[in-house]
Amino acid sequence: MKFKVTILCCVFAFAKAEFSKSQSNDLGNVLTDLLLISDRYVQPAAEASVMQSSAGWYQSASSLDKYKITVALHANALVFPSGKKNFDINNDELLNLTIRGDESTTIPTTLGGEQRTFFDFTIDGDLYEFQAFEGIDTGFLAYPFLQVGVGLWQETELLLRYSPNIKIDKSDYAIYGIGVKHNLSQYLFKGERPVELAFLTSYSLFDLNLSFNPYELRSDDNSPPLAVIDGSLVDAHAVLFQLIGSKDYNDWTFSSGVAYNRSWIDYELSGDDGIFLQTLNDVLSILSETQHSYKVDLGATYHFNNWDLSSQLSAGDFINLNIGGIYHLN
Known part of the structure; x- marks a missing residue:
């Protein structure tokens, strides 16, 4: 991948008339190093967003009756393992950047905190510095979201999800999603069903805006900065495919599911x-x-009157707990 990225960086660099040939080679190596650091910096946030955005889509494999509607308020809580809050890097992995004062260091990911680690690099003989990015500086990610379910034809249910912007210090994030659940037991059992089975698919967008104190990439106090960076924007997209099973017992529904996620980030x-x-x-x-x-x-859901109280534990790259209250409108 490094060879591919280096070639791409050099192509971008040569396309800019403002840079000389020697600058192009230096710039390509600098951009390759920054890509390596940025990849490790943002990856844990992408994994966490996939886990959170894929949780709480169902309480049962049964679908709502046609034109029936539910409105639910859910809350997710996801704890960050310590291994996801920082990452290690050493000078042998870098082409141009060097860690100031050491051969290796540990720096924050998007889920970590603030740490004053500096890298030095050169472009056309001029020395510049780069400070490691800051994270959101919290031990867990929690957010409430609204979800609406609408019963359609053939035991199919449409699901819509929305979470308003949640602030963490100077940063914020939001989630949007749409899903469809379709019951499979109708094809497998005639008459009484010993268990309910369903297939669910959804698309989610996790929008994370990280803001930190602006810092400048400059060679000295008298020269103009190479760049000024004050934050990062992460849009994590996730497509979920899930097989669900559930069983009713008196006023309770017990459920389980296995899921596969395809995700990508902008x-x-x-x-x-x-x-x-x-x-x-x-x-x-x-x-x-x-x-x-x-x-x-x-998961387990308790039913009373027109209300359901649900809880669901999800395990993958992270552990996520979802708790929700669901109201049946009709």
Whole structure:
């Protein structure tokens, strides 16, 4: 991958008339190093967003009756393992950047905190510095969301999800989604059904905006900065395919599911609109490569009057707990 990225970086660099030939080679190596760091920086947030956006889509494999509607308020809570909050890097992995004062270091991911780690690099003989990005600096990610279910034909249910912007310090995130659940037991059993089975698919968008104190990539105090960076924008897309099973017992429904996720991210740094940051964001489009993940769910729902109270535990790259209250409108 490094060879591919280096060639791409150099192509971008040669396309910019403002850079000389020697600058192009240096710039290509710098951008390759920044891509490596950015990939490790953003990956845990992408994994966490997939886990959170795929949770809580169902409480049962049964579908609502036609034109029946439910409105639900859910809350997700996901704890960050310590191994997802930081990552290690050493000088042997880098082409141009060098870690200031050491051969290796540990720096934050998007899920980590603030750490003043600096890298030095050169472009056409000029020395520049780069500070490691900050994370959201919290031990867990929790958010409420609204979900509406509508019963359709042939034991099919349409699901819509919305979460408003949630603030963490200077950062914020939101989730949007749409899903469809279709009951399979209608094809497998005639008469009484010993168990309910269903297939669910959904699309979710996790929109994370990280803001941090602006810092400049410059060679000295008297020269103009190479770039000014003040945040990063992460749009994580996830498509879920899930097989669900459930069983009713008196006022309870017990459920379980296995799921496969296909996900990809759109990632860019925010700041000035100079040529260096523009070129870096062009290169960061490589991070949109499709990722694959799996998870399992275990859930229990209690029914009373027109209400359901549900809980669901999901396990995959992370552990996520979902709790919801569902109201049946009719």
